[in-house]
Amino acid sequence: MTIELDHLLVPSHDRYAAARQLAELLGVPWAETGVGPFCPVYVNAGLTLDFDQAEGPFPVQHYCFRVSADDFDAILGRIRAAGIAYRSAPHGADDMQVGHWNGGRLVYWNVPDGHVWELLTVSYARQP
Known part of the structure; x- marks a missing residue:
């Protein structure tokens, strides 16, 4: 199935x-x-x-997108061009850095609604 x-x-x-x-x-x-x-x-x-x-408060969600290295570069470029703060870790201050993990890259950013968006090139949930 x-x-x-x-x-x-x-x-x-x-x-x-x-x-x-x-x-x-x-x-x-x-x-x-x-x-x-x-x-x-x-x-x-x-x-x-x-x-x-949605009216009123709602739970903050986390959404992660796995992309190719080329797509990562393009999307990160659009994040930077839009002036959106990002960080290398899921929590903490926006350090405007790209994280590195298991041979891949990742970034996190928040939106005004509070949701956490993640972009990565190598999944940590699914190992090769």
Whole structure:
């Protein structure tokens, strides 16, 4: 049996701005409307992040994207060009550094909604 994650809901105080920012950073398409009241970000052919408008507090989530070295460089360039602070570790101060782990690179950044986004080139969850 094959199981694939199809979509996730991402709570946001401004679903349009949050979806647009992530899509622009990743270099993927998005839409102001989708199925239901969501702003979808089409991460790849099999995964959509549906940004949902949320009122009041909501739990902070962590989302991680594994990409090629070339895509890492391109996305990090867009993060820098957008003036977004980032760090080399999941927690702590924004040190504007790239972390290195198991022969790969990684960075973390937060968005105004508080979610933590991670970009890496080598998975620590799945070893070769």
